[in-house]
Each structure stands twice: as structure tokens, then as C-alpha cells.
Amino acid sequence: MSPLPPNASPATTTVSLRPFNTYPERTQEQAFRRKAYIDAWLSQEAPVFTVNFLEPLIAKVATNIGDSSPPSAATFYRWVSKYRSSGKDMTSLLPAYDKRGPHSRRLDEVTQAITQKVINEYYLTKQRLSIRAVQSRLRTAINRANADRSTENYLKIPSYDTLRRIIKEIDKYDADLARYGREYVNKKYRHSGFAELVTYLLERVEADHTPLNIFIRDDESLQVLGKPHITWMIDVMSRMIIGFYISFSPPNIRSVFECLKHAITPKDYIKEHYPDIEHDWPCYGIPHTLVVDNAFEFHAQDLTRATQELSITYQFCAPRRPWQKPFVERSFRTLAEQFASELPGHSFASYLERYGYDPEKECTVTFSELIHALHIWIIDIYAHTVHRGLNSTPYAVWKQYQDISQLRPMDATRLRLTLSQENTRVLGHSGIEIHGLRYNAPELLLLRKQYGDRLKVRVRYNTENLGLIYVLHPVTLEPIMVPCLQARYASDLSLFQHKKIQAHLRKEGGATSDPDALAQAREHMYATVGVLVRATKLKQRKKVARLKGLNSANLLGDLDTALGSTQPWSGEEWVAPINTERTPALIKVIKRADQLTKGGKK
Missing domain, CATH: 3.30.420.10 (Ribonuclease H-like superfamily/Ribonuclease H)
Known part of the structure; x- marks a missing residue:
């Protein structure tokens, strides 16, 4: 073997980016063993790659480190070449244990095809069978295929461990998609990145x-x-x-x-x-x-x-x-x-x-x-x-x-109009009808005189208070406040309450547009609330809260009033009650607030 100068630079060896300490301990020990031989060779005054020079050196190092299987001169030369070409990277000295053994399945092509078909039909389904159950189906499929074969050509049934290894090789995303569906994998494999950058209040x-x-x-x-x-x-x-x-x-x-x-x-x-x-x-x-x-x-x-x-x-x-x-x-x-x-x-x-x-x-x-x-x-x-x-x-x-x-x-008025529901209605001599209620005002008569009878107009209203609506002027789109003609009935009445009252009238065979009948039905509704609130079923008692219009907006005061509008047709303004007798739980919450306010312990 011809000598190779110590500073020669052979072709560069590809270096793994994987950190050295992440490899198995047994593999790292082999790299340190090889490094001991290379360090001993480099410490010589004039190291050369000749058999006469290397064999005594290798034997001496093997004795010092207790190596029972020292390398040959040719093997040592390969170690040094890889070490140098990698820029003296320790990972170049790691043994390639992962490249040993067979790299293909021992199953024949027919058995592999049957196995893959069984996996697709029984494992990759929403039924989500276990691997043990899939192996039972695979055994049946192999036996069915062997029925048409001679004894010497019988297909070997894959073991449970073999089937398990094949299934584990399937991408987890694909397996979960087939077994659990798109919604499940979207949630399981979601990727959380940085939140969108905001630079001012209410931007998002x-x-x-x-x-x-x-x-x-x-x-x-x-x-x-x-x-x-x-x-x-x-x-x-x-x-x-x-x-x-x-x-x-x-x-x-x-x-x-x-x-x-x-x-x-x-x-x-x-x-x-x-x-x-x-x-x-x-x-x-x-x-x-x-x-x-x-x-x-x-x-x-x-x-x-x-x-x-x-x-x-x-x-x-x-x-x-x-x-x-x-x-x-x-x-x-x-x-x-x-x-x-x-x-x-x-x-x-x-x-x-x-x-x-x-x-x-x-x-x-x-x-x-x-x-x-x-x-x-x-x-x-x-x-x-x-x-x-x-x-x-x-x-x-x-x-x-x-x-x-x-x-x-x-602006309060504009906000009230904007956050309303809008419909198109026909304006006639009787005004406008919405949900069986009629609305009219002198301003609407002027619209009919100017733009004609049976005029289509846009109407906005709050479903929590059917006591008034807003008609948008057909040209200027300015709002015109129009009260309900059945003011005593519709004031502060929600659409949900109104529909329940109409359903009651239809059940009793009454007219759903008769003002007296509607007012009487509303009184009946309040009487019904008193009965339902004592009902044993929670569903019936929850219905009471809707019939009473129980919500945070009403409790804090009528929203239209809070926004600064006048409601001459709505009757007496309702003031939200302030309960001064607090429950123990409420007192507990307030005490926690007091602690934070005074800088106490949270």
C-alpha cells in the first residue's frame, strides 16, 4: 500500500446534521474506539500508511484500550480517510449499523398485495378495527387464495408482528384521515404559528x-x-x-x-x-x-x-x-x-x-x-x-x-338603526304590516301623496321591541319613526312573545289581528308564565325566561332609551332593579375584587 501524506485531502465525505450525542450509546462507543486508534496514529512523528508501521501501532492501542477485535491496516486507512474528508467530524466514525441486514420485505409480491388490500378494506375505515381483528381477516383472505394453489405454492400467512410493522409504516396523517375523518385530522394536526400582529385597539x-x-x-x-x-x-x-x-x-x-x-x-x-x-x-x-x-x-x-x-x-x-x-x-x-x-x-x-x-x-x-x-x-x-x-x-x-x-x-340613533333587522314592505292606506301588526304615522301619508300609493319601502325594527319601526325615506333614506297602532299591546313586546301569543290565539280560534284579543292574550301569557315557572321540567322553566324577555340588555335598561331616543308610545320607562342583598357567592366575588383593588393577595 502506498503511503498517504497525513495532510492529504481526499474527496469530501457527506456529514450528517444529526447531533452526535443523539445516537445510541453503543454506536457512540464504537466511534470513540475508532478515534483512539486515529489519535495514536496522528501522535506519531512521521505517520505513514504502511502495513509494517500500522500493525505494531494497532496492536499497542488494542492492548491499552482492551480491544479484542482490532482493525486491519486497510480498515484503519478507511477510518482515517473518512475522518479527514469530513473535516474531522466525529459522526464520520459512527458504524453504519442501520445499513446491515435485508432492506426489503421477505413477503412475496402476492402476499404483499393481499395484505395491502386487507389493510385498505378493514383497517383504513371508519369502523376502526384493531390490528388483531385485521390479522383475522388477513388469515381468511390468505386461506382463500391458497385454496386454488398447490401445497408447495402455499402463501405464508404474515404474523401479527409483521402486519403490525406494515401498518405502522403508514403515514399517521393518512391513517387518521381514513379512520377518523377530515375534521379529526384538521384538529389533531393543526399548526399554530404566530398570532396576527395588531398595533392599535379594536384593530381585531x-x-x-x-x-x-x-x-x-x-x-x-x-x-x-x-x-x-x-x-x-x-x-x-x-x-x-x-x-x-x-x-x-x-x-x-x-x-x-x-x-x-x-x-x-x-x-x-x-x-x-x-x-x-x-x-x-x-x-x-x-x-x-x-x-x-x-x-x-x-x-x-x-x-x-x-x-x-x-x-x-x-x-x-x-x-x-x-x-x-x-x-x-x-x-x-x-x-x-x-x-x-x-x-x-x-x-x-x-x-x-x-x-x-x-x-x-x-x-x-x-x-x-x-x-x-x-x-x-x-x-x-x-x-x-x-x-x-x-x-x-x-x-x-x-x-x-x-x-x-x-x-x-x-351616533346613538344611527347605531340603533344599523343594528336592526331590515325588510321590504308595501306602504298602503292602512300603513305597514309586519308580523301581523300595523304601523302608521302622518309622515307616511305624505310619502304616499308624493310617491304614490302601494309604495315599496325599506323597514327596520328591533325584534326585542315591536312598539315602533323605522321606515327609510325612498329617496333620502332618512329614518322615519313609526309607532305601532296597537301601542298598548306591542310596547316592549318581543317577536318571540308575539309569536307565542299568535299561536295561542290560533289554537283558541281567535283572530290574530284583533287588538282586544291580542291584549287579552298578552295578559294570558303573563298568567301562563306564573304557571310555567313552577313546572317540574327545566325545559318549561327555561321557556319562562324567554317569555319574560329575560336578558342582560333589558336588565340594564331599555336599549333604545339608553341610546337617547324618545318613546312616547312605550309607556312608563322601566328601571333595572339593583339587588342590594347579595348572595354569599356574590360577596365572595366582590371581596376578590376588593383584594385586587387594594393590592392584596390574589
Whole structure:
């Protein structure tokens, strides 16, 4: 063998990027063994690659390190060549144990084809059979194939371990997709990157609904009404809750409208309704971008029209991708863990977690107390607790950016009109009819005289108060306030209540448009509420809350009044009750707020 100078540079060897210490310990020991021989050779004054020079050196090193199987001179030369060409990288000395043995399956092609077919038909299905069950089907398929073969050509049945190895080689994503479906794999293999960068308040607001896991009692009868739904919005920049709406109705477009109205409107009512709350709620203004999921109510035409009028960018998450609006989803968890779970009547996330605890019997919180307690938690606790993602409190971040964010206020009348439902109706001599109710005013007569009879007009109304509607002028589109002709009946009447009354009249064979019959039916509805609230079934008692129009907007005061409109046809203004006798749970929440306010221990 011809000598090779120590500093010669053979062709470069590809070096693995895998860290050396991640290899098995046995493999690392072999690399250190080889390195011992190379270090001994390099320490010589004039190292050469001759057999006469290498054999005594290798024997001496083998004795020193206790190596019972020293390398030959040719093997040692290959080690040095790879070590040098890799730039003296230790991974070049690792033995290639992974390249030993056969690299193809020992099953013949026919058996492999049958095995793959059985896997596709029985394992990669929604039935999700176990590997043991699939092996039983494979055995049957192989035996069926052997029935047409001679004994010497019988196919060998793969063992359980062989079948298991074949199945484990299938990409996990493909296997889960076939066995669990697209929705499952989208959730399991979702990729979470950086959240979208926001630079000012209300640049991005996330909204959603969730059931509130707490049973609530009626303020008057103290009967359990059930669990309400809450809709709320959170500002991504500050993590402040900017508005909410609670009711016993399933989430609908009215829920979104009322929550958006609460978010945009200044919270000036706090000191009047709840003077015991220490801090202010500074959040108001029109969001720039509103992120929602694909619930039916978020696709409503009226909501799309309203967001366009408010210059809100409306953004939908992909179907069944709650992680695309992570801040509102995480805030719901915070609400459940830090608010609902501390009140008596908490129903837990799962029925199995109750373990003998009956939330219907334990609950003591009335609806007005719930709204009061939630205000305390949002304003005095949540807003003034350090948020891990902000390294500050949501309140401090809001105040810091409030002056530079150019918050967009909204005229009260325009906001009331915008967050209403719109229909097209024909204006005739009797006025306008909506849901069996007639509306008319002297201004409508002027429209008919100017533009003709049977005029098509656009009408907007609030489904929570059928006492008035707004007719948009056919040319100027200026709103014209028009009261209901059946004012005594329709004042503060919701569409849900109206439909129930009409259903009762139809059942009794009465006229659904007779004013006297309607008024009498409304009195019957209130009498029915008293009966239903004592019903044994929770479903019937929850119906009571809807019939009574029980929601956070009504409790805080009539929204139209709060926005500054006059309602001469609505009768006496209703004032939200302030319950000064708090439940022990409410006192507990308030004490926590006091601790935070005074800098006490959380």
C-alpha cells in the first residue's frame, strides 16, 4: 500500500446534521474506539500508511484500550480517510449499523398485495378495527387464495408482528384521515404559528357564543330557570372584554346585535347601576375587524349589511377551526374557571364530573345577581389581573393605547338603526304590516301623496321591541319613526312573545289581528308564565325566561332609551332593579375584587 501524506485531502465525505450525542450509546462507543486508534496514529512523528508501521501501532492501542477485535491496516486507512474528508467530524466514525441486514420485505409480491388490500378494506375505515381483528381477516383472505394453489405454492400467512410493522409504516396523517375523518385530522394536526400582529385597539376583535355553566334562578319566583347563553367580544390588542350579552334564547342574530351594541356604546351606566364597582369600563368604539366562526347567525344578511354600514371588516374562520380565533376561545375557559366555577350552581363542563352534586339544588344566584357579579368580575378582577401574554393588565394596555388608537364612536340613533333587522314592505292606506301588526304615522301619508300609493319601502325594527319601526325615506333614506297602532299591546313586546301569543290565539280560534284579543292574550301569557315557572321540567322553566324577555340588555335598561331616543308610545320607562342583598357567592366575588383593588393577595 502506498503511503498517504497525513495532510492529504481526499474527496469530501457527506456529514450528517444529526447531533452526535443523539445516537445510541453503543454506536457512540464504537466511534470513540475508532478515534483512539486515529489519535495514536496522528501522535506519531512521521505517520505513514504502511502495513509494517500500522500493525505494531494497532496492536499497542488494542492492548491499552482492551480491544479484542482490532482493525486491519486497510480498515484503519478507511477510518482515517473518512475522518479527514469530513473535516474531522466525529459522526464520520459512527458504524453504519442501520445499513446491515435485508432492506426489503421477505413477503412475496402476492402476499404483499393481499395484505395491502386487507389493510385498505378493514383497517383504513371508519369502523376502526384493531390490528388483531385485521390479522383475522388477513388469515381468511390468505386461506382463500391458497385454496386454488398447490401445497408447495402455499402463501405464508404474515404474523401479527409483521402486519403490525406494515401498518405502522403508514403515514399517521393518512391513517387518521381514513379512520377518523377530515375534521379529526384538521384538529389533531393543526399548526399554530404566530398570532396576527395588531398595533392599535379594536384593530381585531373576536366574537363567539358559549353556554354559561351555571344554573340561574328567577328574581321574582326564585325558581331555577336553567343555564343561559353568553355572547361576548374581546379586543386582541389589550385582551379587554369590550361587550357581552346574556339571554336564555339560543344564539341568534339578535344576540350578536345586542353584544355589538354593548361593545360600541360607552359604559356610562356602571356608576349608576352598580355604584359598588371600584373601576371604570373604558371600552367603546367600532371594531376595525370582527372575527367570527361559521355559525348560522353570523352569516345573516342583516349582520352583513350592518357591518358594511359600520365599516367593519367581517372575517370568518374556516369551518370547525376554533383555534383561528384563539383569544375569545381562551377567554371562555377563563370565564368558566375563574367566574362560573366559583358561584353556587356551577354545572361543571361534564355531567360525569358532578359526582352527586346537584347544581339545580345548590344554585342561589338570580339573573340580576349574575349580571351584577359578571360586571364585577370583568371590571374589577379580570381587567386588573396581570395577563401572561401581555406582561401587564388588560386595563393598563387599553389605557396606554387609548389616546393613539383613534377609537370610533357612533351616533346613538344611527347605531340603533344599523343594528336592526331590515325588510321590504308595501306602504298602503292602512300603513305597514309586519308580523301581523300595523304601523302608521302622518309622515307616511305624505310619502304616499308624493310617491304614490302601494309604495315599496325599506323597514327596520328591533325584534326585542315591536312598539315602533323605522321606515327609510325612498329617496333620502332618512329614518322615519313609526309607532305601532296597537301601542298598548306591542310596547316592549318581543317577536318571540308575539309569536307565542299568535299561536295561542290560533289554537283558541281567535283572530290574530284583533287588538282586544291580542291584549287579552298578552295578559294570558303573563298568567301562563306564573304557571310555567313552577313546572317540574327545566325545559318549561327555561321557556319562562324567554317569555319574560329575560336578558342582560333589558336588565340594564331599555336599549333604545339608553341610546337617547324618545318613546312616547312605550309607556312608563322601566328601571333595572339593583339587588342590594347579595348572595354569599356574590360577596365572595366582590371581596376578590376588593383584594385586587387594594393590592392584596390574589
